[in-house]
Amino acid sequence: MRHQQEKNPDVPTALPKREEIDSAYIWRLEDIYPSIDEWEKDFDGLEKLLPRFQAYQGCLLESAATLLDGIRLMENAEIIMGKLYAYAVMKSHEDTSKEFYQALADRVGYLLTKLTAAISFYTPEILSGGKGVIDGFLGQSEDLKQYAFFFENILRMAPHTLTPSEEELLARSGEVARGPENIFSLFTNADMVFPEVFDEDGNTIELSEERYTRLIRSQDRQVRREAYEGLFGTYSKYRNSLAAMYSSSVKGDLFYAMSRKYGSCLEAALDSDHIPLSVYDSVVDTVRFNLKPLHEYVALRKEILNVPELCMYDLYVPLANEIKKNITYEEALAMVVKGLEPLGEEYISVLKHGFEAGWIDVYENQGKRKGAYSWGSYGTHPYVLLNYNGTIQDVFTIAHEMGHAIHTWYSHGHQPFIYADYTIFLAEVASTTNEALLLDHLLESSLDRQSRLYLLNYSLEQIRTTVYRQAMFADFERQVHNMAEAGEPLTAERLSALWHGLNVTYYGPEISVDAHIDIEWARIPHFYTAFYVYKYVTGYAAATSLSQRIVGDGIAARKSYLDFLKQGGAAYSIDILKNAGVDMATPQPLQDTLNLFKEKLGELKDLL
Known part of the structure; x- marks a missing residue:
């Protein structure tokens, strides 16, 4: 049985607060909105824009020009919404205990529901015209031709598209569904609080999802068991909820x-x-x-x-x-760059730019959303959330999430808004390709038996x-x-x-x-x-x-x-x-x- 040791003052026993993190390791969400006032300005502008959609309801297919204007209005609204939503939700993920940003995320979620409802008539009205009408409009307007695949994708969904009023009702249910x-x-x-456990050095630390990821890999079997039972024991307490x-x-x-x-x-x-x-x-x-x-x-x-x-x-x-244990973040970046060299100079230059340009939120802090992801919106650079802990697995996570981010960077840079977002089916391909290349590189450069x-x-x-x-x-x-x-x-x-x-x-x-x-x-x-x-x-x-x-x-x-x-x-x-x-x-x-x-x-x- 392990005996509690005297705490080492150099080992943090609690997660740092957000304001204690060096700004060099915090993403620059101000690149989306320099201030909350700017966010509020776009929020108000989008709310005022919503009534304009009513002018197109029932007459979207009046002419090729009307259809084009209606789609451009929709695109403009969705671009603004993308920025509003990404900013608010990512701010809320910095510290989920801060009610101000939770409220901001709730507000934009409600506005998203209103926008979805406002444009819900588009699909059924396009379907009402059918392929013949749409093909005729495409022949009349060069500007409309770039939306040909967009229309094709809508028309194939005809058996599963409802009437305009039913589509609006489903759209309004979006906030409840989320x-x-x-x-x-x-x-x-x-809200969920995990127990304190011992780490490998006998220090008592506060368990979290991110620390569990490290502790479950410990060579000390008792550390693994205590972390495992502490984590799942906590979830089990709330199993019915x-x-x-x-x-x-x-x-x-x-x-x-x-x-x-x-x-x-x-x-x-x-x-x-x-x-x-x-x-x-x-x-x-x-x-x-x-x-x-x-x-x-x-x-x-x-x-x-x-x-x-x-x-x-x-x-x-x-x-x-x-x-290597306790890999510094800077060392991790260098490893990722070396591993992805087979992708060529162009790709590597984008990768380095992302490392230096405020794309990444690096370290864990109190209340920060667990896990890792890449996100962003059209017209802004991508963002990556990490909870970096210095393990080799964290190095692979950087490669993975930057794969997502650079996929977004290329996609947004080479496609119009209507085709800028890749499907979820494709989303994990670029990220995992990066991991595979990094692994190949490390295997090739590791000659000693233990590393292999x-x-x-x-x-x-x-x-x-x-x-x-x-x-x-x-x-x-x-x-x-x-x-x-x-x-x-x-x-x-x-x-x-x-x-x-x-x-x-x-x-x-x-x-x-x-x-x-x-x-x-x-x-x-x-x-x-x-x-x-x-x-x-x-x-x-x-x-x-x-x-x-x-x-x-x-x-x-x-x-x-x-x-x-x-x-x-x-x-x-x-x-x-x-x-x-x-x-x-x-x-x-x-x-x-x-x-x-x-x-x-x-x-x-x-x-x-």
Whole structure:
């Protein structure tokens, strides 16, 4: 049993306050709005602009010129809304306990609902004209031709588009629909309090989601266990409330799917990206068919750790010492730059610019939103939120999030607003390509056995957590929504039992699946964006193919990849990837990735 040691005064026991963070490591949201007054000015301007949409309702298809003017008005409003929304929400994420910015985010959320309602007649009116009318207008106006794909995408949705009044009603329900996610975010980020635990040096520290990520990788098994039980024990205390939040979100998915006459929630979610159901089914089925290598890896992990019973809190500890601990942020940036050199000078110059130009919010502070993401709006540079802790995993997170950011930078820079945003299906490709290239670089430059052991283990962990684990998440989501569609209750007990069974199936007989892990579903924020997580799997598979082409084919593959980044949403996602050389309509890219897992597992065994 560990005895409490005297606290080291040099070790912080509580998270720093926001104002204690050096401004050099804080993103520059003033690049969007220099002051709250400027934000308020745009907010008021957009509110006053909304009534102008009424002039187009019922007569949007009066002429090609009217349609063009109406779309341009919509674009202008959405560009302003993008800036307002991004600024307010990112400010609220700096410290979720500050009511002023929470109120700002609430206000812009309500304004977004009003804007969505104001333009809700566009789609049904365009559909009322049909392909013939739209094609006629395109022939009359050169300026309208750039919207040809926009119209095509709308016209294909005809079976699932309602009357103008019904569309307005659904649009007005948007703020209510966002309620479960907003409640979950505030509850888990601002209100949930985790216990104090011991770190590796015996210091008592306040547990947080970000610190858990570090502690669960500790070589000290008792540190791992205490962090694991502290985190999941806290979530378990609120399991019924968390189940109610998630159940409400799923019921919202069901409401919208039924309202739009889809056969299922899954079909509704995939149709927005024009992805066939077979792609989702193939992800789950292909991974389930290839569970044997994962079971072998789990058995090897048990052997290497030399434990009589492998526990869930043993899954993340590296099987070899980290390459370097306590990596400074500046060192991490240099590592990322070196690893991404195969992408060429142009890409690297954008990367360095992002590092230097206030794109990134680096360190954790009290109340800051957990995790990491990239965000922004049209007409401004991208932003990246980190919670940097100095681990090699954090270095990969920088590469990952900058992949998103530079994808946005290229997309926004080369596409008009209407096509500037890429789909979520494509979102994880660029980020994961960066991780794959960084990993390749580190493996090639690591000659000593210990470093190669660590990196091979890291490679296996990437595929385990991004492919196997996210496929399990996708499996869970599909089953949960099937339960809801069948009218079955989504109680904490039922959700936890399903989660427990999936962990047993995916990880195999060599691990002890204890009761603490049963509540893990309750801490996954992506579940509030239904059927998002499978895209991590498809994105990883596509990125594996693209990174191998970039390294192997050089200049031609690099050009093809940069062209992919510039496409935004100017075509269907499946087609954009196919043009880049990856056909996700087949299971082959995913199967290649799972074969890579087996290959790396063999290399790891050979080194032992």
